[in-house]
């Protein structure tokens with residue numbers, strides 16, 4: 156069986172058939188998925204009943220797996236899953252639904268803001284691979300916004316204005332914007348802002364895209380309120396419905412998205428229900444801009 160991809164949205168997103176992710180992939184299959192990712196930026200694979208080990212093995216076809224450290228407030232002894240996997244569930248280490256006022260849960264609510272995974276790391280993420288082990292069907296959609304199309308639709312004057320801009324990204328900013336806190340002294344160090352270009356160029360297709368994320372707190376050299384207003388305006392533009400595809404989860408879906416080309420967010424759902432989602436994340440190849448020590 157060969158891989159086929161059906162486009163799901165006028166601009167992007169594809170549904171893949173003809174592949175079993177539990178089996179080792181041939182070089183041709185890996186190349187077909189990569190090519191599909193370059194074009195569609197998000198790919199949906201239905202009916203993939205995989206284990207953590209199978210997810211990790213499949214993910215390694217696309218690069219190095221980012222370790223799930225420095226990206227949450229979960230204490231090491233409270234982790235439910237291995238460090239190869241980001242726990243995007245609403246569960247504690249005993250597989251119980253997190254309490255409403257649980258710090259982990261409140262921190263994870265930040266995933267409902269439009270963002271790009273790991274934009275708060277100096278070397279940000281390439282792909283995210285999210286496996287729906289136990290899904291909710293009433294709410295809990297993952298929405299994707301095409302940052303290439305959003306860039307293309309900007310006025311030429313705006314494109315010129317933003318071309319060389321550099322933003323500071325941090326979990327302190329995204330979580331702070333929701334009123335989460337206070338942060339511990341250790342978290343303040345771990346979540347120190349990093350710099351990212353506002354306009355990225357895809358290494359394979361050469362397409363430009365807006366590198367937006369709720370993790371952005373300022374633009375280098377700008378007054379912070381002006382930067383936040385400007386970024387909010389760009390984000391409103393970039394998340395218009397015409398740029399957005401909503402994925403409604405089915406049991407055992409695996410969805411891959413390219414964080415270099417998209418933003419995403421999860422939508423609300425009934426949190427008394429179990430939602431067990433597990434993410435592997437592929438590291439990007441390099442920073443988008445040189446880092447500087449914070450003054």
Ligand SMILES: [Fe+2]
Pocket residue numbers: 266270271272419
């Ligand atoms: Fe995310």
